[in-house]
Amino acid sequence: xxxxxxxxxxKIIGLCLLVSLVFIGCFKPLRTFISSPKQxxxxxxxxxxxxxxxxxxxxxxxxxxxxxxxxxxxxxxxxNPHQNGEADMVFQLAGFPVKKVNVxxxxxxxxxxxxQSIGVKLNTKGVLVVGHxxxxxxxxxVSPGETAGVQIGDMITEINGKTIERMSDVAPFIHNSGETGxxxxxxxxxxxxxxxxxxxxxxxxxxxSYRIGLYIRDSAAGIGTxxxxxxxxxxxxALGHVISDNDTKKPIQVEDGQIMRSTVTSIERGSHGNPGExxxxxxxxxxxxxxxxxxxxxxxxxxxxxxxxxxxxxxxMPIALSHQVKEGPAKILTVIDKDKVEAFDIEVLSTVxxxxxxxxxMVIKVTDKRLLAKTGGxxxxxxxxxxxxxxxxxxxVTHVFVNDPTSGYxxxxxxxxxxxxxxxxxxxxxxx
Numbered sequence: 001x002x003x004x005x006x007x008x009x010x011k012i013i014g015l016c017l018l019v020s021l022v023f024i025g026c027f028k029p030l031r032t033f034i035s036s037p038k039q040x041x042x043x044x045x046x047x048x049x050x051x052x053x054x055x056x057x058x059x060x061x062x063x064x065x066x067x068x069x070x071x072x073x074x075x076x077x078x079x080n081p082h083q084n085g086e087a088d089m090v091f092q093l094a095g096f097p098v099k100k101v102n103v104x105x106x107x108x109x110x111x112x113x114x115x116q117s118i119g120v121k122l123n124t125k126g127v128l129v130v131g132h133x134x135x136x137x138x139x140x141x142v143s144p145g146e147t148a149g150v151q152i153g154d155m156i157t158e159i160n161g162k163t164i165e166r167m168s169d170v171a172p173f174i175h176n177s178g179e180t181g182x183x184x185x186x187x188x189x190x191x192x193x194x195x196x197x198x199x200x201x202x203x204x205x206x207x208x209s210y211r212i213g214l215y216i217r218d219s220a221a222g223i224g225t226x227x228x229x230x231x232x233x234x235x236x237x238a239l240g241h242v243i244s245d246n247d248t249k250k251p252i253q254v255e256d257g258q259i260m261r262s263t264v265t266s267i268e269r270g271s272h273g274n275p276g277e278x279x280x281x282x283x284x285x286x287x288x289x290x291x292x293x294x295x296x297x298x299x300x301x302x303x304x305x306x307x308x309x310x311x312x313x314x315x316x317m318p319i320a321l322s323h324q325v326k327e328g329p330a331k332i333l334t335v336i337d338k339d340k341v342e343a344f345d346i347e348v349l350s351t352v353x354x355x356x357x358x359x360x361x362m363v364i365k366v367t368d369k370r371l372l373a374k375t376g377g378x379x380x381x382x383x384x385x386x387x388x389x390x391x392x393x394x395x396x397v398t399h400v401f402v403n404d405p406t407s408g409y410x411x412x413x414x415x416x417x418x419x420x421x422x423x424x425x426x427x428x429x430x431x432x
Contacts, residue, residue: 037353040079040089040101041321042066044108048079048324050089050101062087065105081105109424110316111417113386113393114226115333115341116308118238119262119282120300122220122292125255126157126164126189130247131215137202143213148199150188150214153248157194158187165255167218174201178210189253220245220252223262223280225334225384227396228413229304230422231316236290237416239299239384240396241359257292259302264335270376270405278336278381297359298411298419299384299396310341313388319424320392322361322412323353330364330389332397334382336374344368348389349407357418362387362395362410377406386413 042048049071058068058077065085069078079089084107091099129152134141150156156164159173177184183198201210224239238259242251261283270276290304312333327350331343345368352361364387366377375382378400385397393413400408417424 037323038101039104041104041106041323042079042081043106043318044081044084046081046108046318048081050077050079056091056093056098058089058091060087060089060103066103079103106424108318110318111228111230111393111413112316113310113313113333113388114228114236114238114308114384115310115312115335115386116226117262117264117278117280117335117339117381118224118226118289119260119280120222120224120239120243120257120292121260122243122252122257122295122300123165123255124155124218124220125253126155127167127170127216127218128245128248128252129154129156129214130217130245133213133215135202135204135211135213136206138205142202144199144202145212145214147213148186148197150186150197150199151190153190153245153250154195155189155253156186156216157189158185160185165218167216170212170216174210174212177201178203184212215247217245217247223278223381224300225382225397226308226310227299227384227386227416228393229308230417230420233422234304235301235420235422236304237299237301237384237396237420240398240411240416241299241383242297243295243300251297252295254292254295257295257300257302258288259290259292259300260286260288261308261339263339264337264381267336267375267379269374270379270400272403272405275400275402275405276376276379278379280381283339294419296419298357298416301416301420312341312343317388318392319413319417320389320394321414322351324392325351325353325362325389325394325412327351328389329367330387330394332364332366332382332385332387334385334397336371343388344371346387348387348394348410354412354415357415359398359411359415360409361412361415363407364397364410365407372406377404378408379405 065087066081071078086104089101090097132143132146178201183200186197188195201212204211227237229236244251262280264280266279268277291302292300294301327348330346330348347365347367349363387395395410395412398409398411
């Protein structure tokens with residue numbers, strides 16, 4: 001009899017669990033509440049939504065840091081941050097705590113959105129090997145550099161113990177080596193590692209001069225779009241992606257660089273399978289408006305020498321962290337004619353709340369009829385155009401979809417700020 005009762009009890013419990021799982025799976029608000037984060041990061045003065053249910057009550061463990069109120073428009077709660085600090089939000093059911101969310105309130109933080117067309121000039125760390133070429137010698141055609149194991153994409157940083165910074169530094173070593181017959185002792189930077197090799201220049205019978213059989217380059221230039229300026233430090237971010245060498249397709253290791261104003265002269269309209277492009281030139285005065293110290297997967301970064309108003313949104317505005325970005329309407333700031341920055345409508349199709357830096361955080365689609373007519377959507381040179389949503393800078397345009405030029409990727413602004421050396425969490429840590 002006891003075994004029969006136990007078996008019946010097990011079946012009842014199993015049936016209750018099954019019904020509970022089905023109920024949770026079908027009841028979206030409850031599913032959303034259960035999957036809501038255990039930690040929430042917000043800025044002073046910026047309300048933030050969090051999922052909840054009417055049956056739960058929520059309160060703050062420190063009302064000086066934040067308070068909680070009901071969201072009248074949607075089912076959920078609003079977190080009202082008051083001052084820099086950290087406290088917990090406790091959810092209760094019938095007086096019993098059922099869930100706790102840690103809330104960190106950061107100091108108010110603002111940046112000035114960009115949108116300006118900029119010219120970029122990068123100087124490499126050493127000289128970049130971009131190709132091999134054959135030299136006609138008395139013994140036939142050879143490439144001394146290739147024979148020595150120098151690969152395309154290598155950076156020559158030293159020759160005979162001397163630092164190499166420019167292409168002009170290389171020629172005297174080649175001449176002296178050819179005259180003396182002594183090989184060159186090279187230090188190459190390859191995939192973050194230093195490699196040593198010996199290279200013996202050969203005499204080009206056609207020109208009676210010594211050659212190493214390598215094509216080299218010490219700089220690169222292009223155009224892009226300014227993303228943001230931090231008014232307190234004058235640090236900036238632009239492009240939203242790394243600058244790679246055209247020939248090697250590898251990221252350029254930057255020694256230093258400059259940014260200048262540029263003017264858009266025309267647009268090559270994008271189409272299916274054929275991304276368009278902004279055609280631009282450096283401004284005639286070639287005034288340097290800032291330096292470049294970092295070239296990373298999240299863009300280029302440095303400091304400005306002067307303010308560069310965009311004429312559309314010149315005042316500093318708040319930023320949105322990745323979990324605060326919403327699917328829906330937004331705007332991008334960019335230039336499609338001369339140097340005039342304009343705002344254009346887009347749609348954020350999807351966004352991923354990210355705990356760690358990643359270059360692809362949003363999928364966006366251009367919806368502005370005038371921009372579509374002029375460019376076909378997102379074109380090369382538009383990378384770095386800031387994305388603004390609900391009065392906040394949320395990120396930047398980074399890549400276009402080749403098969404759909406109206407759409408592309410965006411990067412979240414917090415990761416660009418991190419790369420620029422701007423720590424939005426620093427003040428919070430000092431306070432905690």
